Amino acid sequence: MNETTGGVDEGDPGLVKKFMFVNRKAPYGTIYALEGLEVVLISAAFDQDVSMVFMDDGVYQLVKGQHTKAIGMKNFSPTYRALEGYDIEKLYVEQKSMEARGLTEADLLVPVETLSSADMAGLMRSQDVVIDF
C-alpha cells in the first residue's frame, strides 16, 4: 500500500488502485456479507477502481425477494441496487457457483457479468488488492 497517501493531492489519478472484493458467504447466517458491503461503500468514497465478485454462497447475497422481517434482521439486499449510485458498477458472479445453486442472472437483484472460473482467475490476477469477505 502507498504510505504517502495522506500527503498527496486527492485528485491525483495515479493513486487509483484496483480493488476487488470477493464475497463468498450467504447474507444472514454470518455478518461477513453486511460488513463486506459496508467496506465496499467506504472504498467508494476514496474513488478507487472497485470490483465486486460473488462466488460460492456469496451469490445468495444478490438473490431477489429477500424478506427479513420475521428474523428481525435488516434486509440489506436493496443496497446492492444503490451501488451504481456510488460508481460501483463492476459486479461479477462465477458461473459454476450460480449453476450449482440453480440460479440464473434473472434471479438476481442487479445486472451482473457472469464469468467462467478461468476468466475470474484472470480478473483476480489483474487486481492490486484482493479482499475476501
Added chain:
Amino acid sequence: MLHIVNKSPFESTTLESCLRIATNGQGDVLLLIEDGVYAVTKNSVAGNMLHEAMKDVKVCVLWPDAEARGIQDRVLEGVKMVDYAGFVDLVAESDNVQSWL
C-alpha cells in the same frame, strides 16, 4: 498470484473454490496455513484433489503448522515446505495475494 487457504478441506469448500480459480495455467502459488495444512495429507480425499491441482499450481505448506498437527510424515510429494521467512518471501515475490476466507 499467491493464494492462502487456512481452512480444513474437510470442514469447508474454500480449498476447492480456490483451486477452481487458481488452476488456470497462470503459474499461481497456493500456500496452506493453519487448518488448511491438512489438505497435504497423502492418500486423503483432499490430498488427491491437491495432487491433481499440482499440475497447474505450485503448492506450499507452512511447516510449523503442519508439524504442530502431526502430519509432517504424511505429506504429499512435491509440496514445498516453507517456514515463516519463506512465507514472507512468497508474499514479497507475488504481484498480489488473496487470503481466502
